[in-house]
Amino acid sequence: AIEDATVTPGITSFDAVMEHKDGVRMVPLEFSIVNLIDDPVVGGLVVTAHDITPLREAQDSLEFLATHDPLTRLANRNLLLERIEQALSRARELGPVTVFFVDLDRFKPVNDLLGHDAGDLLLVEIAVKLRRLAREGDTIARLGGDEFVLVAQSVASLAAAQAIAQRVENAVSEPVEMIGGPVQVYASVGFARSDHASTAESLLADADGAMYLVKAERRGDLRRSSIPVSERRAMVEALAVALREDQLVVFYQPLVNLKSRVIVGLEALVRWEHPERGLLLPGDFIGVAEESGLDIALGEHVLRTACIQLRDWEGLTAEPLSMAVNMSAAQLADPVFGSVVRDAVDAAGITPDRLCLEITEHDVLERGARGASRSPLACLSSLREVGVKLAVDDFGTGYSSLTHLRRFPVDVLKIDRIFVRGLGRELSDTSIVRAVVGLARAMDMTSIAEGVEQEAQVEALLAMGCEIGQGYALGRPAPADQIRETLELGTPTGL
Numbered sequence: 001a002i003e004d005a006t007v008t009p010g011i012t013s014f015d016a017v018m019e020h021k022d023g024v025r026m027v028p029l030e031f032s033i034v035n036l037i038d039d040p041v042v043g044g045l046v047v048t049a050h051d052i053t054p055l056r057e058a059q060d061s062l063e064f065l066a067t068h069d070p071l072t073r074l075a076n077r078n079l080l081l082e083r084i085e086q087a088l089s090r091a092r093e094l095g096p097v098t099v100f101f102v103d104l105d106r107f108k109p110v111n112d113l114l115g116h117d118a119g120d121l122l123l124v125e126i127a128v129k130l131r132r133l134a135r136e137g138d139t140i141a142r143l144g145g146d147e148f149v150l151v152a153q154s155v156a157s158l159a160a161a162q163a164i165a166q167r168v169e170n171a172v173s174e175p176v177e178m179i180g181g182p183v184q185v186y187a188s189v190g191f192a193r194s195d196h197a198s199t200a201e202s203l204l205a206d207a208d209g210a211m212y213l214v215k216a217e218r219r220g221d222l223r224r225s226s227i228p229v230s231e232r233r234a235m236v237e238a239l240a241v242a243l244r245e246d247q248l249v250v251f252y253q254p255l256v257n258l259k260s261r262v263i264v265g266l267e268a269l270v271r272w273e274h275p276e277r278g279l280l281l282p283g284d285f286i287g288v289a290e291e292s293g294l295d296i297a298l299g300e301h302v303l304r305t306a307c308i309q310l311r312d313w314e315g316l317t318a319e320p321l322s323m324a325v326n327m328s329a330a331q332l333a334d335p336v337f338g339s340v341v342r343d344a345v346d347a348a349g350i351t352p353d354r355l356c357l358e359i360t361e362h363d364v365l366e367r368g369a370r371g372a373s374r375s376p377l378a379c380l381s382s383l384r385e386v387g388v389k390l391a392v393d394d395f396g397t398g399y400s401s402l403t404h405l406r407r408f409p410v411d412v413l414k415i416d417r418i419f420v421r422g423l424g425r426e427l428s429d430t431s432i433v434r435a436v437v438g439l440a441r442a443m444d445m446t447s448i449a450e451g452v453e454q455e456a457q458v459e460a461l462l463a464m465g466c467e468i469g470q471g472y473a474l475g476r477p478a479p480a481d482q483i484r485e486t487l488e489l490g491t492p493t494g495l
């Protein structure tokens with residue numbers, strides 16, 4: 001460059017990296033050379049150089065910010081799309097591109113309850129886990145919130161992709177140590193593989209769609225079964241027959257005062273005495289009932305049966321018992337449901353305040369909001385006018401922010417058993433339960449812990465101020481005559 005400058009008039013400038021005199025660092029320098037060879041006074045080149053380290057750093061960090069997530073330092077959406085495109089352009093030689101879409105489960109309640117700093121820390125930890133799993137050449141990105149993407153080329157087969165998805169799920173679900181104890185979140189991972197028509201955008205959207213299916217299926221797992229479509233049609237027929245021929249029976253599970261161990265109420269849980277398959281649990285048929293619209297008739301049957309049953313147990317206990325009955329989203333949205341409830345209560349001769357209708361958090365907030373002509377809020381308010389109590393079931397699994405709930409006129413929060421399970425062992429679960437109990441109290445609601453299976457959980461719940469529990473340790477769901485015996489004895493059913 002210096003030789004060039006001798007023959008170029010005016011100013012020449014260029015960058016070069018030179019060794020610092022400490023002999024360790026390399027320093028980026030900007031040179032400018034002013035050609036004054038023809039100047040009679042100077043007769044030479046004037047070379048100045050200055051250290052442009054700060055400038056370079058600023059440029060680099062601007063570049064970095066434009067392409068990375070500042071929190072986890074993973075690629076951002078822009079860089080991700082660029083990398084997918086690059087990978088697609090090499091697909092002919094290197095094979096299809098596989099994009100894994102990773103969405104965290106339960107991150108939101110953890111973030112809400114432990115605070116954003118803890119949430120950030122958790123995201124950084126998850127980024128570290130993903131980096132550890134990735135191979136050279138893979139791209140990992142965070143799309144914001146709790147969504148991550150892994151891009152890998154030359155994943156040999158579908159089975160290999162499946163194995164990677166599984167490894168990601170396993171790694172993410174390992175508890176993260178935080179101040180105060182371990183915190184656990186889970187991941188739903190879906191993936192898509194490129195074909196000749198794929199674009200970066202379409203491949204990312206496909207992976208997102210696959211993740212959504214995984215998540216939906218998993219969320220449904222608790223209440224719906226994996227009955228194939230072909231069998232479902234037959235099942236709808238059979239369920240209609242079951243309703244007509246009285247094959248549906250109602251079991252009851254005690255709700256127990258944790259301090260006194262006295263039964264304070266029962267929850268009606270439907271069962272199907274299937275002529276060939278034996279006793280079926282709701283997980284096997286509620287999904288089919290909801291899809292086919294039979295849930296409305298089924299729900300009414302359970303409601304009427306439970307109200308009459310409650311009347312039948314009258315006088316067996318010192319304090320009047322309450323009866324909890326589950327309702328589906330369609331029942332809640334049904335404009336005549338209010339009068340059905342009133343009629344069931346009147347027919348049984350009980351007062352409406354003894355009846356508590358349960359709706360899952362998911363149904364109130366996600367499903368109720370769609371399709372139905374009235375808002376879930378309006379539906380719940382009209383039931384309130386009938387005089388019945390209302391409970392949010394499986395609370396904590398619907399990802400509603402805790403404060404969101406304030407708008408709904410509910411009396412009871414049922415804390416989902418996935419949080420009760422980790423009580424005392426896991427910080428996130430313990431904090432969630434504590435927060436829900438506190439929130440319930442602040443809003444003048446009753447909290448009920450579901451899935452109480454161990455004495456230690458009873459102790460932890462009492463310490464937090466949760467007074468009512470339900471679970472195998474306190475009494476399993478049982479047929480009415482068995483519950484009657486227990487009520488007559490005055491002690492809860494148990495293991």
Ligand code: C2E
Pocket residue numbers: 223253268269270281282283286295298299302326327328358393394417450451452453470471472473477
């Ligand atoms: P849910 O309302 O949350 O009912 C509690 C479920 O947890 C019951 O399952 C009960 O047997 C189970 N359970 C109780 N204690 C424990 C425990 O300690 N550990 C464990 N692992 N599980 C426990 P079930 O009877 O299979 O009912 C499943 C779901 O089906 C119910 O969840 C409810 O959402 C739905 N369901 C039940 N009956 C009806 C109904 O009549 N109508 C509608 N729409 N849904 C119903």
Ligand code: MG
Pocket residue numbers: 267326358393
């Ligand atoms: Mg329930």
Ligand code: MG
Pocket residue numbers: 393394414416450
């Ligand atoms: Mg529940």
